[in-house]
Amino acid sequence: MTEIKIVTGRSNIELARQIAKEAGTRLSRVDIQNFSDGEIWAKYAENVRGVDLFIVQTTNPPAENLLELLILIDAAKRASAQSITAVIPYFGYARQDRKDQPRVSITAKLVANLITEAGADRIITMDLHAPQIQGFFDIPFDHLYSSVVLIKRVLKEKISNLTVASPDVGGLKLARSYAKQLNAELVFIDKRRPAHNVAEVMNVVGECKGRNILIVDDLIDTGGTFVNAIYALKKHGAKKIYGACTHPIFSGNALARLQNSPIEKLFVTDTVPRKMQSNKIEVISVAKLFAEAILRVHKNKSISSLFDVEK
Numbered sequence: 001m002t003e004i005k006i007v008t009g010r011s012n013i014e015l016a017r018q019i020a021k022e023a024g025t026r027l028s029r030v031d032i033q034n035f036s037d038g039e040i041w042a043k044y045a046e047n048v049r050g051v052d053l054f055i056v057q058t059t060n061p062p063a064e065n066l067l068e069l070l071i072l073i074d075a076a077k078r079a080s081a082q083s084i085t086a087v088i089p090y091f092g093y094a095r096q097d098r099k100d101q102p103r104v105s106i107t108a109k110l111v112a113n114l115i116t117e118a119g120a121d122r123i124i125t126m127d128l129h130a131p132q133i134q135g136f137f138d139i140p141f142d143h144l145y146s147s148v149v150l151i152k153r154v155l156k157e158k159i160s161n162l163t164v165a166s167p168d169v170g171g172l173k174l175a176r177s178y179a180k181q182l183n184a185e186l187v188f189i190d191k192r193r194p195a196h197n198v199a200e201v202m203n204v205v206g207e208c209k210g211r212n213i214l215i216v217d218d219l220i221d222t223g224g225t226f227v228n229a230i231y232a233l234k235k236h237g238a239k240k241i242y243g244a245c246t247h248p249i250f251s252g253n254a255l256a257r258l259q260n261s262p263i264e265k266l267f268v269t270d271t272v273p274r275k276m277q278s279n280k281i282e283v284i285s286v287a288k289l290f291a292e293a294i295l296r297v298h299k300n301k302s303i304s305s306l307f308d309v310e311k
Contacts, residue, residue, distance in 0.1 A: 002052050002082055004298045007044070009057035009072055011065040012273050015089060015287060016056035022291030032068065040064065042071045044079055052298050053081040054124075056290075059092035059111070060249060060272050066092060066111065070118045077119035085122040085297060086115055087290060089271035090219075090247045097130035112136035124293050126271055126286060127218045127246040144293060144306055146246040146269050146286055147174075151181050153267050153284050154214060154244060161239075163187055163211045167229035171217050178216045178244070185211070189229050209237030219247035220268075223254030230261045240264045247271050248281070 005028040008016030020027045029045035053076050057069040069086060076084050096107035108130065115123065116139055123137060126144040134141045166175035166188040179186040187206025213233050220226050230241050243266035250258075255276050258266060268274075269286045289306060296303045 002050065002298075004052045004054070004294075005046070005048060006054045006056065006294065007072065009055070009065065009068040011058040011060065011068070012056070012089060012271070014273065015058075015270050015285075015290075018270075018285060018287035019056060019087070019290045019294070022288045023294055030072070032072075038064075040068055040071055042068070042075050044075060047079075048076055049080040050082045052083050052085070054085045054087050054294050054298075056087045056089070058090045058272055059088055060090050060247075061092065066114075070114055073115065073118040073120050083121045084119055085124060085294070086120045087294065088123065088125040089286065089290065091125045091128055091133070094129040094133055097133055108133045109136045122297065124290065124297070126269075126290075129218055142293060142297065142303055144286075144289055146271075146284075146289075147178060147181070148289060148306065149269070149284050149286055150244045150246075150267055151178065153282070154182065154242070157242070157265075159212050159214070159240070159242065161211045163206070163208055163213050163238075165189065165206075165208070165213050165215045165229065165233060167191075167215055167217055167225045174218060175216050178214065182214070184214070187213075187233075189232055191225065191228070204232055204236045208233050211238060212240045213238045213242065215241065215243045217243075217245050219249055220245050220254060220258075221249045222252050223250070223257040227257045227261050230263050234262055243267065245269075248274055248283075250274070250276065 006020045007028045007030045010032055017027055031045050032042045034040055055072050059066040073084055093107040093111045099106055122140045124142045127146050134143060163185040164175050164179040166172045168191050172188050187208050190203040190205055215229055241263050243263055245268050248268040255278060259278050266281045267284055270283050293303050293306050
């Protein structure tokens, strides 16, 4: 069988190290440096000719993370790797998935083109902000769901009278999936967004009075939408409020907003490295899930049981 190697860029080294460990291997060595002017230089320190190569790189800002992934893909292609899979725990630029205003870029499609043209043969990612982005690629695309691990953690809390909430209409499908698997009721928040990164809660649709709430979302950026949802649900009589989120971007003062809010506990994954700590936030690793996906792709086995959100 073809040899497998896992390498990583510098965006989330700890997660990549855990993925390799769960896959029963180690990270292969790659040298990445910056020239004095900031330009990125990369070289594989081990032979990758004829191997199944998996490049782990989260593409959250700064844009150098995405550029670093492209450079690693290009270097692997020129080094004659047999197959190149981009393992992208958090797919950045996924929020710009359509032309919703005049004279704007569909950046998600641009990124898809860049990754494909660089030489990637397959994509593995988790909880896209817009699932239809899979259609932007003309190469195999495996979409994993963090609900597989987050729901197991939520169940350990043994929360009674549970209702699952979506902080906006866009997350309703995700919330419905959680509600089905947790055998819980469902509510959602109808909101209006007057400007980028600014959310205004309008109405809570559904019954939450006297119930414990689990708010679910794919990512938290500034925390505006999520925290507004917490206060709106409290205002409508909710008791304890918990949260589950895949990608903890936490830009600006998001962490302070969450820390000061009446949320009991927020469960997040390690798709994005966290630099700040909070006693209200618990990180659940998705390394085992990615490792299993990598091994199944390498062995040409089905991974449907891993990315089936209804599992």
